[in-house]
């Protein structure tokens with residue numbers, strides 16, 4: 457699933473082709489991605505800005521916001537050829553944007569304002585202040601991995617970046633949040649910032665079928681240290697990387713390097 461760095465990469469590669477463009481026609485080929493709601497009436501509207509909000513892509517139009525979530529396999533492709541997984545086409549006054557989605561867990565919605573379920577998301581991990589992060593984590597009594605995956609706590613992290621950042625911060629995925637020392641959470645805060653920025657610089661992680669809006673793969677998967685590496689040697693200590701299930705998600709970690 458595309459997480460913060462992948463969605464940020466899509467936004468950055470989308471911007472030059474769509475900002476200032478007028479939507480001539482929006483066509484939808486399935487109602488699944490609209491969650492049963494009527495088709496957005498956006499014909500004739502101009503795209504004023506493209507921003508990322510957590511894992512959501514927000515297109516600010518003249519009178520409303522088109523919010524796109526890529527789900528598991530969604531792609532926004534500029535000037536691509538429609539195929540059997542094309543679920544929507546936005547024809548612009550110059551060029552077109554296709555929404556492709558094999559599994560159709562993505563969604564597209566249009567509203568006058570930011571939809572409430574998006575507005576309710578937690579702070580962005582690239583923006584939250586260090587002390588606010590430390591306080592917020594310690595105020596909760598849960599395990600660290602499920603908390604970091606909770607989009608209403610922090611918006612944008614998913615399974616890949618939670619596993620990678622907890623490894624680099626030396627924190628066990630099942631560590632109880634209220635018991636993690638502030639210094640270790642300060643370190644986690646800066647590791648999250650660094651890993652996300654490194655991944656954005658690398659164009660994100662292409663694990664399954666993620667590509668940017670020009671159809672290019674990212675390369676941050678080459679820098680993963682634990683995610684998807686069950687049985688491989690820990691790059692720090694050489695012990696085998698383990699895989700357990702935490703919060704119903706496959707979780708990769710080093711039992712020697714990561715402490716509770």
Ligand SMILES: [Zn+2]
Nearest residue numbers: 690693710713
């Ligand atoms: Zn290790």
